[in-house]
Amino acid sequence: MxxxxxxxxxxxxxxxxxxxxxxxxxxxxxxxxxxxxxxxxxxxxxxxxxxxxxxxxxxxxxxxxxxxxxxxxxxxxxxxxxxxxxxxxxxxxxxxxxxxxxxxxxxxxxxxxxxxxxxxxxxxxxxxxxxxxxxxxxxxxxxxxxxxxxxxxxxxxxxxxxxxxxxxxxxxDSLLMDAGLAENDNSASGMRMAFERKPLAVLQPSADELAEHQAYLDLLDKSVKGSCLWRSIENPPPAEPAA
CATH class of the missing domain: 3.30.420.10 (Ribonuclease H-like superfamily/Ribonuclease H)
Structure with missing residues (x-):
């Protein structure tokens, strides 16, 4: 306009x-x-x-x-x-x-x-x-x-x-301002974006870091006098069999 x-x-x-x-x-x-x-x-x-x-x-x-x-x-x-x-x-x-x-x-x-x-x-x-x-x-x-x-x-x-x-x-203005239209876009709307998603980098913890993590969870267990929430996320209970 x-x-x-x-x-x-x-x-x-x-x-x-x-x-x-x-x-x-x-x-x-x-x-x-x-x-x-x-x-x-x-x-x-x-x-x-x-x-x-x-x-x-x-x-x-x-x-x-x-x-x-x-x-x-x-x-x-x-x-x-x-x-x-x-x-x-x-x-x-x-x-x-x-x-x-x-x-x-x-x-x-x-x-x-x-x-x-x-x-x-x-x-x-x-x-x-x-x-x-x-x-x-x-x-x-x-x-x-x-x-x-x-x-x-x-x-x-x-x-x-x-x-x-x-x-x-x-x-x-939508993401067209910064990303531009996809080349050779034949979609009906003409608005499909050409994004290339790169794989996420995953860093593996070292043995020392894993040991520190476990020690911290042990402290949490003591503070709640039981098993902390993170334990249940790491080790979810087995699903009950279907009736």
Whole structure:
């Protein structure tokens, strides 16, 4: 399935208070590999940017002078995400802003355009309850290099999120990821694996080791004042004859 790793930066925290999207980034992924196709837009918000938000993403209103308004890029954005499964960290935030922008233009919401949404923050909370699950924390947990991330820019966050998502979903691809398909596999499912099981190495105990083992069992017999469980496993009682 075609997937889009998606992130936005905004003028503030709440679209219901008139805050707007100022940066959009999306990276296309198919078959768990980035295709190289992407969409990265800076957007003039037609309003001020909250100082707290600017400190997070480092985007000033002055730097957006001459950039297109959302109405000018809305169809380009819709065409990019059309039918794709969106992978977003804290999806309600980004989807809420996108829906607010689309609503202003009389366009359908994300749910009508995209093929679904995966919230990696919700996934992380399920997998790591009680732990920090910010994008930074997950990068640290999976040892993903984020040394180039000075600000929370949408494009760099998408690149990091793509790696985080692949780490969190490694078990969902079956063993095909690491083992590969069997050569000349004509099975109906095409999923039969070509595993070669090597014989297990069996180490025989030495005479001294056997003597130590017996001495230890003798101590166990004394502690239970009878025959320890291991004795009955080594020397099971004979089966009773059938009636």
């Amino acid at each position: 075609r997937q889009i790793i998606l992130d936005t930066e905004t003028t503030g925290l709440d679209p219901n208070q008139g805050h707007r999207i100022i940066e959009f980034a999306g990276l296309e992924m198919e078959g768990r590999k980035l295709t190289g196709r992407s969409l990265h837009l800076y957007i003039h918000p037609e309003r001020d940017i909250d100082p707290d938000a600017e400190r997070v993403h480092g985007i000033s209103l002055a730097s957006l002078e001459g950039k297109p308004r959302f109405a000018e890029v809305a169809q380009q954005l819709v065409d990019f995400i059309d039918g794709a499964e969106l992978i977003i960290h804290n999806a309600p935030f980004d989807v809420g802003f996108m829906n607010a922008e689309f609503k202003r233009l009389g366009m359908p919401p994300v749910a009508k355009v995209a093929g679904g949404v995966i919230d990696t923050l919700a996934m992380a909370r399920d997998n790591f309850p009680g732990k920090r699950n910010s994008l930074d924390a997950l990068c640290d947990r999976f040892e993903i290099d984020r040394s180039n991330r000075t600000y929370h820019g949408a494009l760099i966050d998408c690149e990091l999120l793509s790696e985080v998502y692949l780490w969190m979903t490694r078990g969902q």
